Amino acid sequence: MYTLGINAVFHDSAACLIKDGILIAAAEEERFTHFKHGKRPVPFSTWELPFHAIDYCLKIADIHINDVDHVAYSFDPYLLIGEEYRGKSTIEIPFESLAGGKPSAWLNPWDPLFLSSIVNARQQLNDGYPHHLQKRFIGANIQPGQWHYVEHHIAHAASAFNCSPFDDAAVMTVDGRGEVATTTYNIGNGQQLNRIGQVNLPHSLGLLYEQITTHLGFLHSSDEYKVMALASYGNNDFVKDFREMIQLQANGQFTITDQRLAERFGPQRLRHEEFNAHHFNIAHSLQVVLEETLLELTAWLRSETGVENLCMAGGVALNCVANARIRDSKQFKNVWVQPASGDDGTALGAALYIDAQQRKSSKRDFVMNHAYWGPEYSDNEIEKFMKWCKQPYRRLDNVAEETAELLAQDKIIGWYQGRMEFGPRALGDRSILASPISPEMQARLNEVKDREDFRPVAPVVLEEKASEWFDDAEFSPFMLFVNNVKADKAGRIPAVRHTDGTARIQTVNALQNKRYHDLLQAFYRRTGVPVLINTSFNTLGKPIVCTPRDAIECFWSSPFDALIIGSFLIEKNADQRSNSNLSTTGLAEKVPEGFAAAVVE
Secondary structure, eight states, X not given: OEEEEEEOSSSOOEEEEEETTEEEEEEETHHHHOOGGGOOSSTTGGGSOOHHHHHHHHHXXXXXXXXXXXXXXXXXXXXXXXXXXXXXXXXXXXGGGGGOSOGGGXXXXXXXXXXXXXXXXXXXXXXXXXXXXXXXXXXXXOOGGGEEEOOHHHHHHHHHHTTSSOSEEEEEEEOSOSSSEEEEEEEEETTEEEEEEEEETTOOHHHHHHHHHHHTTSOTTTOHHHHHHHHTTXXXXXXXXXXXXEEEOXXXXXXXXXXOHHHHHOSOOOTTSOOOHHHHHHHHHHHHHHHHHHHHHHHHHHHHHOOSEEEEESGGGGOHHHHHHHHHTTSSSEEEEOTTOSTHHHHHHHXXXXXXXXXXXXXXXXOOOOOBOSOOOOHHHHHHHHHHTTOOOEEOSSHHHHHHHHHHTTOOEEEEOSXXXXXXXXXXXXXXXXXXXXXXXXHHHHHHTTOOTTOOOEEEEEGGGHHHHBTTOOOOTTSOOEEEBOTTTTTTSGGGOOTTSEEEOEEEOTTTOHHHHHHHHHHHHHHSOOEEEEEESXXXXXXXXXXXXXXXXXXXXXXXXXEEETTEEEETTOOOGGGSOOOOTTOOSSOOTTOSOOOOO
């Protein structure tokens, strides 16, 4: 049985495909269209279905859209319109009902159009696909009985629990908003989720964090991680203000009150205004109170459920500093966070939730122990493209050893391998890599990526060596927690040590990603350091690269030194033509299939 999961709500449009309870493909739409977070420069674009991501998932399974048994959409509009309209045809739903059944939750003039797009999503899937994707969509005929709306926070919860290694767990989801809920608490057992509490709009930790993100001159629903990074430079000047704004109550409840930010914190920072201590202190105080609040909520959840395991998802669960506070509090024995905790992960959660229902399965068939679910390209495909575009290159005899040698020389490397990661983190297949040994490397990488100078860079470490370099380091393949750099190692890896002494680590073992693990071992043999800098293969405002074309274009428009793409090396300031077969004899005079830039209509 095939179940297609879709997120096309708010941001991070994405798709995934489940086959009999097992994830086989997942990707964000932004990787194909190059519009970051799936947002085109028009208000309604976010709600368009992720046709390119859906097409990729169908391609992996080698099926047509009509071969899909069920489609799970990670938002339920009838929670706002009213249950009396569920199952009725679109034309029977009065337009005025699309303004929403809960006016306190819907204040935006675009809300009727937003809800209308969701109610019409099945028809859009059948009729609205782009012309250039006809192969897997033409004749689409998904019927009402195959289409399932899943509550947004149920999709978040299933993305955490149904992917975790636990048979039972407490599940907490915290984000900006769903239909009505902003925070939910569930007990997970087997394949079932039982809701035991929720916090509703307008009270939202995620929306408050978004508002402060905007107040500090960043893009909301995009740059919240920058506020988290900025926080480590500040002090507690505004902790009292945030404690007044976030009022904790009994039973996991809270309210957000008195959000007059300009009155409390002064005027909003302009986009290109210099940062100062005032901005640092706002970010720091927000982060402190967010962590305090989450610890109170998880303490209540532990007491209420009595279970030892905690699963988390929702955009706030991407706050790795807060995650580490929860882990280190020891309230729960084990903490598992969905690597695609943002709205992209709701496509996965919705699909798993509907798959379990439709197959009536109580047995867990899938554990998400890596994030490599996106497109990949073989050496033959990569080489064919490089020949077609007359790109000089050299085939490497030993990818790990020769790349480690370049990294030991302080070269900055684009690293393009295997299947693209699902979620916001590059985890060793679409990464920029560098040595952490030079103190200047963090600044060099921020310049290469055109990032703010306060932004830290993160380390990847051999799993078997992690505890020797970072305090209390354990299995951590998704870069979702921070650890302190061990005092005796801080001077050896200064580039990855943030100003507060922490680092957001990724551990890797050979089963997860052999070539990546081999590279770290080769670097360790040369330098005595089993750590590399790993940052995402993109530049400011751009999604992580997807295709070889994306990788080569990013490489040549950015000041890093070399690109390792599959088994091939591309270097700047190096004549590689003698080592590369650039003859185009017998090649088609068009872009090889799958490498053209996405057509965005």
